Amino acid sequence: MAVLANNASGSVPDTSSGTGPLAVSHENPTGPSSILLPLVPTPAPTADGSPAAQDPTLVAGTLGGVVVRRSVLPGGVRVLTEAMPGQRSATIGFWVGVGSRDEAEGQHGSTHFLEHLLFKGTTRRTALEIAEAFDEVGGESNAATAKEHTCYFARVLDADLPMAIDVIADMVTSAVIDADELEQERDVILEEIAMDSDDPADVAHEEFVEAVLGSHPLGRPIGGTPEAIKAVPRESVLDHYRRYYRPSELVVTAAGGLDHEVVCSLVLDALRTAGWTLEEDALPVARRSDTPVAIESTGGIRVIRRAVEQANILVGCPSITATDERRFVMSVLNAVLGGGMSSRLFQEIREKRGLVYSTYSFSASYADAGYFAMYAGCSPAKTGQVIDLLGAELDRLAADGISADELRRAVGQLSGGMVMALEDSGSRMSRLGRAELVSGEFLGLDEVLARVNAVTKKQVRELAAELAAAPRTITVVGPFDTPADFGH
Numbered sequence: 001m002a003v004l005a006n007n008a009s010g011s012v013p014d015t016s017s018g019t020g021p022l023a024v025s026h027e028n029p030t031g032p033s034s035i036l037l038p039l040v041p042t043p044a045p046t047a048d049g050s051p052a053a054q055d056p057t058l059v060a061g062t063l064g065g066v067v068v069r070r071s072v073l074p075g076g077v078r079v080l081t082e083a084m085p086g087q088r089s090a091t092i093g094f095w096v097g098v099g100s101r102d103e104a105e106g107q108h109g110s111t112h113f114l115e116h117l118l119f120k121g122t123t124r125r126t127a128l129e130i131a132e133a134f135d136e137v138g139g140e141s142n143a144a145t146a147k148e149h150t151c152y153f154a155r156v157l158d159a160d161l162p163m164a165i166d167v168i169a170d171m172v173t174s175a176v177i178d179a180d181e182l183e184q185e186r187d188v189i190l191e192e193i194a195m196d197s198d199d200p201a202d203v204a205h206e207e208f209v210e211a212v213l214g215s216h217p218l219g220r221p222i223g224g225t226p227e228a229i230k231a232v233p234r235e236s237v238l239d240h241y242r243r244y245y246r247p248s249e250l251v252v253t254a255a256g257g258l259d260h261e262v263v264c265s266l267v268l269d270a271l272r273t274a275g276w277t278l279e280e281d282a283l284p285v286a287r288r289s290d291t292p293v294a295i296e297s298t299g300g301i302r303v304i305r306r307a308v309e310q311a312n313i314l315v316g317c318p319s320i321t322a323t324d325e326r327r328f329v330m331s332v333l334n335a336v337l338g339g340g341m342s343s344r345l346f347q348e349i350r351e352k353r354g355l356v357y358s359t360y361s362f363s364a365s366y367a368d369a370g371y372f373a374m375y376a377g378c379s380p381a382k383t384g385q386v387i388d389l390l391g392a393e394l395d396r397l398a399a400d401g402i403s404a405d406e407l408r409r410a411v412g413q414l415s416g417g418m419v420m421a422l423e424d425s426g427s428r429m430s431r432l433g434r435a436e437l438v439s440g441e442f443l444g445l446d447e448v449l450a451r452v453n454a455v456t457k458k459q460v461r462e463l464a465a466e467l468a469a470a471p472r473t474i475t476v477v478g479p480f481d482t483p484a485d486f487g488h
Helices: 110-117 127-135 158-174 181-196 200-213 228-232 234-244 260-273 329-340 344-352 382-401 404-421 425-439 445-455 456-467
Strands: 033-034 059-063 068-070 080-082 089-096 140-145 148-156 251-254 300-305 311-318 356-365 370-378 441-443 471-479
Touching: 033 068, 033 140, 033 234, 068 260, 080 260, 080 425, 089 425, 110 140, 110 234, 127 140, 127 158, 140 158, 148 158, 148 425, 158 251, 158 260, 181 228, 181 234, 200 300, 200 311, 200 370, 200 471, 251 260, 251 425, 311 382, 329 344, 329 356, 329 370, 329 382, 329 404, 329 445, 329 456, 344 356, 344 370, 344 382, 370 382, 370 404, 382 456, 382 471, 404 445, 404 456, 425 441, 441 445
Parallel strands: 080 251, 300 471
Antiparallel strands: 033 441, 059 068, 068 080, 089 148, 089 251, 140 148, 311 370, 311 471, 356 370
16 A cells, blocks of 8 residues: 555545656746756754755746746745646645654654544644535545655635635644544544455555565555554654644645645745744755665565455565656556556466456655565465466566567557646646655656657666566465465
């Protein structure tokens, strides 16, 4: 599970760092179509242990009526917007660059816990009043916790954007975190974890990430464990809130029918109303270091017994980071190997052999680490055979590479998907946040498509060979006690 949403009824924008290009469209007809913001390595912490600041970079550009702008406000608050002419709605997101990987010992699960609690009332609004504010205008609000960030977002009519900014700013700055509400929400989160534990596919993914990333903080479950949630005290959640929810950590992104200067003004007014001190010369905190860390994975098989009718299988290894230039190659590799009905995994394991209903490949990339995986769900009796076939397809890709037709189809699939995604304001809002917090790179759509089109068969084969040579981690959830039960 890459992202945990606050409520099941709302739609969650894609806040994960997956295989697709992680840059945000930024076009300028009078200059380059891409602007690279400085990927500043994280400096040594300040005396109080907080991250050091980074220099702000302000950018703006236009193309065909589309405008992407970035401003650094007093306090170091960053605001990024993308105007979509003709849109009658807008999506706004308040991001904090803290996720489950940042939790200290004794605070595991605090990030997701806090995300829930911010909907439970502020010094100005009750939980019901927060919900009513969006319901009475037909809006949608939600939040999502990921491994490296948290986002509170809403989609409303353009006329209701001031309300959305005011309410979310109130939640982010002035949450009460009442002791009784915390205990009640503790039970809600335990039920959420129990629900996820009843989903064997979800269990397989969580167990795989823990197995493949080992002791790296990215390997921890976003929501925490039942034991951690039962044990975390209110003071730990409050400490997490005070440490990370501050102006220099805040990123506000918006897309749709909007005006950048108006959004900046509304954000400033809302934060000042909440009582935040916004110093004129304050700078944003630095982005995370993008220096890859060595994941000491030795591979192996992890078996989780569940009395289920279908075994859930994941096979994979550590992989590239979110800013690795090969992320475009990885996108093409996944499209060929397991990205659709014409992919190799689907054709070989489902269409040709009829062994599975679902099979695919994917990768997840973060600031300093990542992983690649192939998934399949099959009859327990076929588990060993399917594991072998997953590995064999990766090995074949590494040995023989891909054909010109496969490369052409993969590029077309990725290009079409990216263009269609731009029709949605939620996707654009989310891309702005990921670019600011992770990559620091704004690429025009033409540049993104050019990079995908520039991927070669040789590059795909080389990356596949690297993946195939890595120690292989296998996770199986099914009616088994040991790998010997399915012939491994």
